Amino acid sequence: MLEAYGSALVYLFSNPSSFLLIIFSVVWGIAFGSVPGLTGIVGVALLIPFTFVFDPTAGLLLLSGVYVGSTFGGSISAILFNTPGSPEAACTALDGYPMAKKGQAGKALGIALASSAIGGIFGTIVLMLLAPPMAQFALNFGPPEYFALAVLGITAISAIGGGSVLKGLVAGLLGLGIATVGLDPITGTERYTFGNLSLLTGISFVPAIIGTFALAEVLQRAGEKTSTADVITDVSTKLPSMKEFLATRITLIRSSTIGAVIGALPGVGATTAAFISYSEAVRWSKRPQDFGTGVAEGIAAPESANNSAVGGSMIPLLALGIPGSATTAVMLGGLTIHGIIPGPLLMETNTQLVYTVFIGMFIANILMLIFGIRMARYFALILKAPYALVGPAIVVLCMTGVYALNSNIVDVGVMLAMGAFGFLLRKLQYPIASFVIGLVLGPIAERSLRQGLVIADYNYWEFAARPITAILLLGSLASLIYGFYGQWKRYRQVSQAAVQS
């Protein structure tokens, strides 16, 4: 292995242009990640034709740099405008934007950036050291394990939001319900399309998320007497102090681990990793009721997880030839065009390419710290503009981005409908986080549960008794009980305080 790393370093230093490529790709990725609707997938796809100019190693360096940059880029618009640039940054908006509204936009961006870099470096180290065994571990995940993983995220629904547990549950169930629209994943039966052919493919996730967050925010701000844009005055980007950062260390370790493991699972990816990490951060927090009001852990958890998942999702791609996420699926296409077939043999026959990419991703995460700060500073300057200009511009950008993604006007309609729905949910104090978690994890939970039951011949015991499934389900149950116990304890404290006063 050391020999392989040595040869990779020789390649990098004998081709100084590789460093320029990494810088360019990170900046490109951050820019694409921060524009709502465009996402890293588009950023990677658009660069594939340009990789022909370079050798396969440089081409893959370019694509992986975009992947790293775009995963962080989404958090910039999520924090500054409550408009997630990419789906994996949706969770970051839940606490990032409230923190920015408190006048701490710089701190929020700094936490997001530092957490992204730490998560990204963690994921890359896991990729460097454990790619083959992790790939084998990922192969142990069948439908029951995926279902248990989704349950782990879903069980946090009731704890999120800090308000009514019942409203949290309703919001989560609404998300799960909306995710059932379209063709049934197992039998192909039409569900809740009511004869509308456009709904056959279901409710697209990216437009739904952008509508729920961005459009609902613009409507909300339009209704306010004075624009709160004036409140967001701290537009500098600074890394959090060591004390602030150390306070989130447990969250960072937990979320980076979750991110790397979930990233390594084929077909799940950074978005799921971010939501499950956020759920776990809420569950294990001593002050879960503060989540959604602008707490550091609420930013650190999803950001470290989604960036760690980048490294994780490269594991099944390179070691097994199976894409771990939508972006790596596009990268797989790019590799194939160059005549490289990812899989177990690649790790043995093309060591220079594989290990150069590992080191390149490591460097990309460090460069992200440098360029992320600069780019976030420029973006943050937009906050100084009056909301009368910024608000409508966000609507235009969201509609254009969503339309350009698939050239599909129905996606724009979905975004508008979800925007109105998100606005209503906010007004009635239903937690948006629970709704979005339901929307993200619903399809995974349903498909895995039904596939798993079919495989187990509808034997529920056989389904749940597989070791990883049992551990995850018991973990969900234990943390659910722990969460309810905490809520009951807080309720009792409040009641006692009320009686005493």
Add this chain to the structure above:
Amino acid sequence: MAHRLLDLAFASLLFGLSIFLWFVADGFPESRRFAQADADFWPKIIFGSMAIVTGILAVRAVITLLNSRESVKGAFTMTSDFRNSVFRVGAMGALILAYFWAFQTIGFILATFAFLTLASFVIPYKNNLVRVIFAVGFTVALVLFFTQALELPLPRGTGIFYDLNVLFY
């Protein structure tokens, strides 16, 4: 009071909707092979649970309303701030819908310029010149970014507007 009524109305609506969707799921075509975990399996769990929870929410909202009706008599008075806020949200919503329609009918350039200019009047702001300059500049920048830099398609509208937009992208 108005908020509580709205809460009750929303919970009741969701309760009714959940029951309706549960029955819709019950009518999904059956598959013999997957009979025990058919297309209705998951939706029935979701909408059944939602009916129970929203039912509890609705009952709770009724109880709260009944308990507080004495103390909130006359609480329906609408302040001018509230009316203005509702008007602004309504106006922005209407403009967004109009933009959605114009996006497909008259094409991206005209629709975007008109939307940016009109929508900037919904939120209080004084400088009219900046409104227009920003609308023109942002529209041009987006057209160039999407059609020239990214080579991604933007809507061209229909009829004469299509011909007009073809001149630009």
